[in-house]
Amino acid sequence: MPALVEAAGGWRRGGRSAGLAGLDDAPIRGLRAQPRARGAAGLMPLPASVIGELKKVAGRDHVITAPNDLRIFERDGSIEGAVPDAIVLPSNTEQVAAVIKVAARHNIPIVPRGAGTGLSGGAVTIRGGIALQMTRMRRILEIDPVGQTALVEPGVVNQELSLAAAPHQLFYAPDPSSQKACTIGGNAAENSGGPHCLYYGVTTNHVLGMEVVLADGSVHWVSGDAADRIGLDLCGVLVGSEGTLCAITKVKVRLLRIPPSIATLLAAFPSIDAASQAVSAVIGRGIVPAALEMMDKVTVGAVEAHYRAGYPTDAGAVLLVEVDGVAESTRECARRRRRPSATSYGPAARAPSGPWGASSPTTTSTTGWCRDQSCRRCCRRSARSACITSCRSPTSFTPATATCTQTSSSTFATARCSSRSRRRARRCCTQWSSWAARSRASMASDS
Structure with a gap:
């Protein structure tokens, strides 16, 4: 294992010596948060000899170095970006290994990249180097x-x-x-x-x-x-x-x-806090839905403007629930799921009208808001993917919504109940304060 850790250190931290001396000891997350540091360092393009080696390995047509073409791979789904020095599109394991060996010989950082839809910045070449685009390997x-x-x-x-x-x-x-x-x-x-x-x-x-x-x-x-x-x-x-x-x-x-039966429900609530408390109530009753997602009022409005899914636009928050299994169990879970919504926190849950009832509950809720022109500026400023356990859900959104209220900006909130570890949930919660400070500073600079 020590050899593997050492190899990992060379993977991202082993950049070219020219212009990177001041970055070698910086933490990885700090580098991702400072995409302009690479340009300030005055890095030179990859040598022609290295480009020639890459073309020999992967094929002339599968190595991209034209500046305008490189900008296509500048970002993933996050708000940060950096232009790579070269893009290589391998077609098999042998080519991947050969490209990595070329990078290792010349001490060039290399970043594997998939479809570029992630929100963590993991596919961004903050330190320059080679982006290893894996999409040709699709069998x-x-x-x-x-x-x-x-x-x-x-x-x-x-x-x-x-x-x-x-x-x-x-x-x-x-x-x-x-x-x-x-x-x-x-x-x-x-x-x-x-x-x-x-x-x-x-x-x-x-x-x-x-x-x-x-x-x-x-x-x-x-x-x-x-x-x-x-x-x-x-x-x-x-x-x-x-x-x-x-x-x-x-x-x-x-x-x-594939489960033989799927039941979907929609419940409207006066506020995000009420919907969050309902999530805790559902889990507390021993009901584990296949999917459970919440949308705030602004997100519901954006989705309805484009999809006409039948969501209540006057609700403060909407909870989408999916249960699956055999027909008898899904009907029983759906019946039990309606009860806490109706008696404790809001109106009774119902089967949603429109296309959502026949498809995945998140198809519209997670993509509809991105189509709204009015929110794209906000998305560029604050695109984040956080994982919050159900026990933290009632208080998880307070810092973010308070920040957006102070800056008179729109907040588009969607949340999913997750089974990931509590350690990661705590880490995501503690990052809200620093995110809020950066958002305030960024929006103030534009005003």
Whole structure:
């Protein structure tokens, strides 16, 4: 393991010596928060000899160095960005390993990149170097309906895997909001969740093994199968490492049976606090929904303006709930779920009208607000993805909404109840104060 950690240090921190002396000891998160530091350092483009080596490895047409083309890969889904020095699009594991070896020989930082939909900045080349674009590796290598597993390349789109498994009555459970575009490799690198993570868990709960390339170009298979978990769980270490430890070239995932029955509910509340308390009440009654998501009044208005989903625009907050299983159990869960809403916090829950009742509860709630021109400035300022456990939900939004009220700006709040660790939930909660201060300073500078 020490060798792996050492390789990880060289992966992101081992930048070129020219112009990076002042950045070598800076923390990774600090570098991501200062995308202009790279330009101020006066870095030179990659030498022509290095570009030639990359083209020899991946093919002339699969190495991008034109400035205008590089800007396409400047950002992921976050608000930070930095232009890479080169983009390489490998088509197999051998090319990935060869590109990484070239970068290691010349001490050039390299950042694996999927579809660029993540909100953590994990695909942004803050320190320059090479962006390893994995989207050409998009084959579904195997679907085993008996063992309920699939072996895929990292560029396979999340939703396409579920569609390919559907004829076998199987599906891939982790479903991020961007599942129509995000890739399995990116999901594994970020340990993505989605609206159904409360019941089904996040990516690490469904990855059985991975083929990875380390920072020295060596190729390894790491397994997360229960029978192989003797000693350190390397698969668990690498899932969620955001490309700092390895580049993922194959992923073996667990598939689940498609539930025979799905019931969806919508409940309106006078405020976010009331909706948050209802979430705690639902969990306290022993009901674990497949998905549970909340939207505030502004988000509901933006969604209704584009999708006409039938959401109550006069409500302070809306709670969307999905339960699945056999028909009898889903009806019982839906009946029990209506009770706390009706008796304690707001009007009775009902089956939603419009397209949401027949599809995923988050299809409109997580994408509709992005289409509204009036909120795009806010999105650029404050795009964040936080994970809050149900016990913290009643107080999690107070700092953010207070900041937006003080600055007379719009806040678009959506929240999901998650099963991730309390440690991460606490970390996300404590980051609200620093986020609020940066938002106030940024908005004040524009006024």
